[in-house]
Structure formats: structure tokens, C-alpha cells
Amino acid sequence: MNNSPKDGLDRRQFLSKLGGGALAISAALAACKPGKQTARSAATGNGEMTYRVNPKTGDKVSLLGYGAMRWPRLPKPGGKGNDGEIDQETVNALVDYAIEHGVNYFDTSPRYCEGMSEKALGIALSRHPRNKFFISTKMSNQTAQSREESIAMYHRSMELLKVDYFDYYLVHAVGAYDVYKARFLDNGVLDFMLQERAAGRIRNLGWSFHGKKEFFDYMMFESGVKWDFVLIQLNYFDWDVTQAQSRSNVDAHYQYDVLAKLKVPALIMEPLLGGRLASPNHVAQTLMKQANPDASFASWAFRFAGSFPDVLTVLSGMTYMEHLQDNLRTYSPLVPLTDKEQQMLVQVAKTMLDFKNINCTNCQYCMPCPYGINIPGLFAHYNKCLNEGNFPSQAQDQNYRKARQTFLVGLDRSVPKLRQANHCIGCGKCVPACPQGIAIPQEMQKIDQFVEQLKRNG
Amino acid sequence: METNHEESISPQGMSRKKFLWIGALFAFTATVKASKVDGGLAVIENKKAPKRATPIVPPGALSHRNFSKHCTGCQLCVSACPNQVLRPSPGLVSLLQPEMSYERGYCRPECTRCSHVCPAGAIRPITRAEKSATQIGHAVWVKENCVVTRDGVHCGNCARHCPVGAIQMVPSDAKNERSPKFPVIDPERCIGCGACENLCPSRPSSAIYVEGNQMHRIV
Numbered sequence: 087m088n089n090s091p092k093d094g095l096d097r098r099q100f101l102s103k104l105g106g107g108a109l110a111i112s113a114a115l116a117a118c119k120p121g122k123q124t125a126r127s128a129a130t131g132n133g134e135m136t137y138r139v140n141p142k143t144g145d146k147v148s149l150l151g152y153g154a155m156r157w158p159r160l161p162k163p164g165g166k167g168n169d170g171e172i173d174q175e176t177v178n179a180l181v182d183y184a185i186e187h188g189v190n191y192f193d194t195s196p197r198y199c200e201g202m203s204e205k206a207l208g209i210a211l212s213r214h215p216r217n218k219f220f221i222s223t224k225m226s227n228q229t230a231q232s233r234e235e236s237i238a239m240y241h242r243s244m245e246l247l248k249v250d251y252f253d254y255y256l257v258h259a260v261g262a263y264d265v266y267k268a269r270f271l272d273n274g275v276l277d278f279m280l281q282e283r284a285a286g287r288i289r290n291l292g293w294s295f296h297g298k299k300e301f302f303d304y305m306m307f308e309s310g311v312k313w314d315f316v317l318i319q320l321n322y323f324d325w326d327v328t329q330a331q332s333r334s335n336v337d338a339h340y341q342y343d344v345l346a347k348l349k350v351p352a353l354i355m356e357p358l359l360g361g362r363l364a365s366p367n368h369v370a371q372t373l374m375k376q377a378n379p380d381a382s383f384a385s386w387a388f389r390f391a392g393s394f395p396d397v398l399t400v401l402s403g404m405t406y407m408e409h410l411q412d413n414l415r416t417y418s419p420l421v422p423l424t425d426k427e428q429q430m431l432v433q434v435a436k437t438m439l440d441f442k443n444i445n446c447t448n449c450q451y452c453m454p455c456p457y458g459i460n461i462p463g464l465f466a467h468y469n470k471c472l473n474e475g476n477f478p479s480q481a482q483d484q485n486y487r488k489a490r491q492t493f494l495v496g497l498d499r500s501v502p503k504l505r506q507a508n509h510c511i512g513c514g515k516c517v518p519a520c521p522q523g524i525a526i527p528q529e530m531q532k533i534d535q536f537v538e539q540l541k542r543n544g
Numbered sequence: 545m546e547t548n549h550e551e552s553i554s555p556q557g558m559s560r561k562k563f564l565w566i567g568a569l570f571a572f573t574a575t576v577k578a579s580k581v582d583g584g585l586a587v588i589e590n591k592k593a594p595k596r597a598t599p600i601v602p603p604g605a606l607s608h609r610n611f612s613k614h615c616t617g618c619q620l621c622v623s624a625c626p627n628q629v630l631r632p633s634p635g636l637v638s639l640l641q642p643e644m645s646y647e648r649g650y651c652r653p654e655c656t657r658c659s660h661v662c663p664a665g666a667i668r669p670i671t672r673a674e675k676s677a678t679q680i681g682h683a684v685w686v687k688e689n690c691v692v693t694r695d696g697v698h699c700g701n702c703a704r705h706c707p708v709g710a711i712q713m714v715p716s717d718a719k720n721e722r723s724p725k726f727p728v729i730d731p732e733r734c735i736g737c738g739a740c741e742n743l744c745p746s747r748p749s750s751a752i753y754v755e756g757n758q759m760h761r762i763v
């Protein structure tokens with residue numbers, strides 16, 4: 087793995103020596119106009135990416151990992167949306183830029199982006215030497231069921247990713263023993279993966295977790311498998327405060343502590359809660375800007391996840407170059423959170439509870455809804471209006487009419503009428519797919535009734 | 545995948561029709577499973593207008609006869625309708641008199657706009673309260689199209705959205721509270737607004753649709 091900085095970085099490093107390392111994200115620069123602008127235009131931080139070492143293989147892994155679940159999409163032929171083919175040229179540019187700036191971990195799955203993610207990532211990465219990156223993909227839990235289908239999926243991943251070994255391979259989104267047993271144990275699929283690891287075609291075998299504590303404990307203490315890593319959901323919102331909200335009865339704090347104690351590297355997913363922590367409610371925004379007016383909202387979430395020393399990499403599903411650059415800035419290098427900053431984030435998490443957001447991370451696992459509902463789209467609009475204060479609650483309120491208008495017009499703009507909550511029939515098919523344990527049909531009815539009230543008071 | 549909270553019907557004593565229905569349920573689940581990837585939106589088929597024995601006309605129009613006698617085809621109501629319920633009629637026979645149908649929306653409870661723009665007395669001014677008690681038509685259920693039968697899922701979207709509570713979901717098996725529930729319509733309460741027809745998931749033909757009343761009734 088070659089991590090020596092490219093020419094582009096040299097200049098920045100030079101500037102950073104002048105400017106004093108991590109100061110780009112500290113308030114000190116606010117007073118220093120030219121320095122601040124340089125930091126902005128030198129979009130990717132003042133130093134080198136922070137790396138973490140995998141204790142088993144010695145892999146030097148970039149703290150920022152690229153999650154390939156939200157690739158940019160082109161419009162459908164004749165359409166205007168972003169629901170068509172993956173925009174391969176942009177993907178190539180993103181991957182090139184990431185590698186150039188020190189990112190070396192890329193994570194995908196056969197299910198992501200309607201099944202198109204692996205192929206796009208394979209094309210982009212095949213333009214780089216194989217020893218420049220670590221690749222990770224998954225044995226999906228819902229797509230295939232039999233041993234034959236599973237093995238076919240495994241080989242197809244290799245083919246699409248154009249590789250003959252996986253650096254990291256995961257048992258995807260497991261959360262309960264009976265499901266795990268039926269899907270991976272009884273049919274010998276786990277045995278197959280263990281053989282592949284023994285043969286060196288899987289360099290690290292792990293699993294991603296969304297579920298119950300009992301199952302987490304089983305996997306860690308009783309499964310008899312020596313796992314090389316575990317992918318867990320960790321962010322300042324899920325760390326302690328929110329366990330009551332989700333299907334999971336175990337917070338990230340507990341999971342991380344167990345992993346750290348057993349010296350199993352933790353990989354992090356949903357550091358940003360599907361983007362929600364990048365645009366939190368206005369009270370949270372005030373707290374963050376008061377702590378540091380120059381830091382982006384997202385950077386707090388990444389610093390939080392990265393500050394844990396036994397975290398190997400933090401995955402982020404970056405669709406836009408600006409997000410990639412912002413995250414590079416945060417981790418080049420990581421400046422760990424101070425105690426005071428940690429406490430500020432605890433406050434932020436508390437405000438989020440007050441705002442009663444729906445806990446959707448836009449993972450798209452529930453989609454497509456057979457009746458055409460845009461589930462994450464509706465939840466996103468609802469949360470957005472709550473967070474921006476465009477949430478009309480009382481017809482007597484002074485700005486009720488304006489808020490009502492904003493809500494309804496925005497709704498029709500972000501989700502076509504036929505895909506809105508009043509078309510959800512409550513069939514419940516989406517429910518088992520949601521890793522956050524959201525009671526989707528009930529939330530849909532809540533939104534529907536809310537919209538209905540707004541329309542009637544019009 | 546099995547998320548239906550209702551018990552499935554035991555194979556003994558099952559009619560042929562029910563048997564087919566369960567077969568359809570499995571076929572449905574299987575297609576969903578085979579293609580399971582994350583994301584994407586299901587294609588939504590356009591709705592087809594049902595054949596209505598009596599055309600529906602807006603609240604305030606009093607009767608189909610009154611409407612066709614006075615309407616001059618000026619299209620003012622068509623442009624006033626915020627719910628895409630009124631549209632220019634295609635035939636010359638109707639002298640450009642608008643047509644009312646629920647494929648794209650329904651006659652929402654808060655709206656009385658067409659009644660206030662009609663210059664010809666075809667649709668007379670009406671208040672919201674009066675409208676909520678005016679039966680312009682009545683809903684009819686078509687069992688074969690209902691997704692409860694067809695896909696073997698919970699639905700009740702019609703009952704949930706009826707503004708006057710004229711639809712009840714009733715267990716198909718009197719002895720089993722948890723058997724699949726079908727909509728039962730109270731024609732005396734139904735005002736014919738089309739919420740059920742418009743929001744019914746069955747496509748292209750809704751499993752519940754509004755038949756016009758020759759003469760509007762006040763309840």
C-alpha cells in the first residue's frame with residue numbers, strides 16, 4: 087500500500103506546516119481570512135489521512151472508508167429524476183479522488199443501488215492497482231437462500247468487482263439467531279465462507295449487525311467462529327440515548343466496548359445516520375456553530391466515530407464530491423474530540439429526541455414497496471420539515487399558513503402524489519426489512535393523518 | 545417475509561376460489577423475493593376509469609338532469625378543480641360538458657370551488673357542511689380486484705380514508721376475528737366523494753368505485 091502523498095498534497099502539507107496542522111477546523115482561523123480561504127479551496131484537509139492498523143493482517147486502513155450504497159444516478163431516459171443508471175463517470179471521478187487523497191477502503195454489497203453498486207465499483211477500482219485498495223462486500227441475508235445461490239452470489243461479486251480475493255467479507259445485516267441459523271448455518275453457507283477464508287480468498291471475515299443484544303452476545307461469545315471484524319452502527323445519536331426507539335435493545339456503547347475488550351476491530355456504519363446528522367434540527371445547529379463556526383455539521387459526526395481508537399474505518403456513503411471533500415478534511419488528519427466537545431454532542435443528541443424525528447437512515451432496505459410508496463422519501467421530508475421548523479402544529483399559530491404551505495408544496499415536490507403516505511395500504515411487507523425497526527405502516531398513517539389535517543384546515 | 549398478522553386459511557374445506565387466492569399469494573411473495581435488491585420504486589400502473597351506469601356530477605349540481613340541462617361547457621369548473629376530478633369530456637354528444645372521475649384525485653371534503661365558479665346554475669353554490677351531507681353517488685365493491693383477495697395482504701385503505709366512515713372492514717370468516725378483512729359499505733352514509741376509489745391500490749381498475757346517483761340526496 088502506497089500512502090505517500092501525491093503532488094497535490096505536497097502543497098497543502100506545506101501550507102499546513104505554515105498554518106499549523108489541524109487549525110483548518112479550529113476557530114483560530116476565523117480571524118485569519120487568507121488562511122481560511124486556503125483551507126477551503128485546498129478542499130481536503132491540511133495533512134495526511136489518519137490510518138488505523140488491522141491487528142491480524144497489519145493492513146493500514148484509512149479512517150475514512152467509502153461506502154458504495156449511494157452512488158450518483160442518472161435520470162431515466164426521458165426523465166428528470168435520479169433513479170436511472172449509475173453515473174459511472176462520476177463514480178470513477180469520486181473513486182479516483184478518494185484514492186488520490188488516501189482512502190483505501192471500499193465497501194459494497196450485492197444489494198446496494200438496486201443491485202448495481204458492485205459493478206460500478208468494480209469498474210472504477212479496476213483502473214487502479216489491486217494493492218492500492220481494500221475491498222469489502224457481503225453475503226446478503228435476504229436475496230439468496232440456498233447454499234448454491236449463496237455461492238453463486240459470492241462468485242458473482244468477484245466477477246463484478248473484478249477481483250480474485252476479498253479483503254473483507256461480511257455476513258450481511260444479521261440480527262436474530264433463528265434467521266442466522268436458517269440462512270447461514272443449516273445450509274452450510276458459513277462453512278463455505280470459513281473455507282474461503284482458510285484458502286485466503288477472504289482475508290478478513292466479519293458480519294454486520296442490526297439487532298438484539300442476545301444475538302450480538304451469541305456471535306461474540308458462543309458462535310465458535312473467530313471473527314476478524316464486526317461492522318456496527320455507531321454515531322453520537324445511537325451511542326447511549328436512543329436504544330428505546332429502535333428494534334435493537336443494545337446501544338453502540340455496549341457493542342464497541344465488547345469489541346474493544348476482545349480486540350476485534352470495529353468498523354462503523356451510519357456515522358451520519360443516513361445524512362440526518364449532516365442536517366440536524368435548528369437547536370442542534372446552534373449548539374454546533376457556537377462550538378465551532380467553521381466546522382460542518384457532518385464533521386462532528388465523523389470526529390465522534392473516528393475518536394474511538396479501536397475503530398478501523400468509518401464508512402460513509404458519499405454521493406457528492408463536496409461530501410467526500412468535507413470528510414477528507416475531517417480525517418486528514420483526525421482531531422479527536424475533547425471532553426467538552428463530546429458533552430456538546432450529548433446535548434445535540436438530546437435535542438434530536440425532542441424533535442421526534444422518524445429514525446430512518448435512508449438505507450433503502452425496505453424498498454421497493456410493492457404498492458409504490460417512497461418510504462424513505464416521505465420520512466426524509468417529514469424530518470426535514472420538523473427540523474427546519476416548518477412543521478405546522480396549531481392552526482392558531484401565527485405562521486401556521488406559511489408552514490402549512492411549505493410542508494404541502496414541498497411534499498408534492500419531493501414525492502409524487504401516488505407515492506405518498508395515503509397510498510400505503512398497511513400490508514406490512516416492508517417492516518421486517520427495516521434495520522432500524524421502524525413501524526413503517528404506523529408512521530405512514532401518522533404522516534397521512536397529519537397531511538389530511540393540513541389539507542382540511544386549508 | 546411472513547408479515548400477515550392474519551391467520552391463513554386451513555386447506556380443509558377450502559373452496560377452489562380460496563385455493564387460487566392462496567396460490568396467488570405465494571406467487572406474489574416469490575416474485576418479490578427473487579428480485580430483492582435495495583432501493584428502487586415499483587412501477588405504478590395508470591388507473592382505468594370504471595364504466596359508470598350513471599355519471600357523477602359535483603355536489604351542488606342537484607342531479608344529473610339539472611347539470612346537463614344548465615351546463616354550457618364553459619370549463620370554468622374544470623380549471624377551478626384543485627383535485628383533478630373534473631375534466632373536459634371527450635365526446636361531442638355531451639356538448640363539452642365536463643366529466644367527473646376519480647383516477648387522479650377525489651372530491652375532497654374541504655373543497656366547494658366548482659360550485660362557486662359555475663355561472664350557469666349547473667352547479668349551485670354549496671357550503672362545506674352541506675357538501676358533507678350530500679350524496680352524489682355510492683360506492684360499489686368489486687371482490688375480484690380487491691388486493692385482500694388478490695395479493696392476500698391487509699389493506700383497508702378505503703375504510704381508512706372514507707371521510708364519513710361509511711366503510712367497515714369485516715372479517716371474512718364470522719368465527720375468526722383474524723381472518724382477512726373485507727370492506728363493507730353503508731350506502732346510506734356514503735356520499736360518493738371517491739376517496740376510496742382514488743386511494744384503492746388495485747390497478748388498473750379500482751376494487752371499489754363510485755356509481756353516480758341520478759338525483760343527489762341530502763342525509
Ligand code: SF4
Pocket residue numbers: 455456457458459461509510511512513514515516517526527530
Ligand atoms: S406497509 Fe405500506 S409502505 Fe410498507 S410495503 Fe405495505 S404499502 Fe408499502
Ligand code: SF4
Pocket residue numbers: 445446447448449450451452453461462465519520521522523524526
Ligand atoms: S424505513 Fe427503514 S429500511 Fe426503509 S430506508 Fe428507512 S431505515 Fe431503511
Ligand code: SF4
Pocket residue numbers: 602603621624625626627628629630650651652655656657658659
Ligand atoms: S367540489 Fe372541488 S374537488 Fe369536487 S369536483 Fe368541485 S372543484 Fe373538484
Ligand code: SF4
Pocket residue numbers: 511685689690691692699700701702703726727740743744745746750751752
Ligand atoms: S382499498 Fe381497495 S383493495 Fe383495499 S380493501 Fe378497499 S377495496 Fe379492497
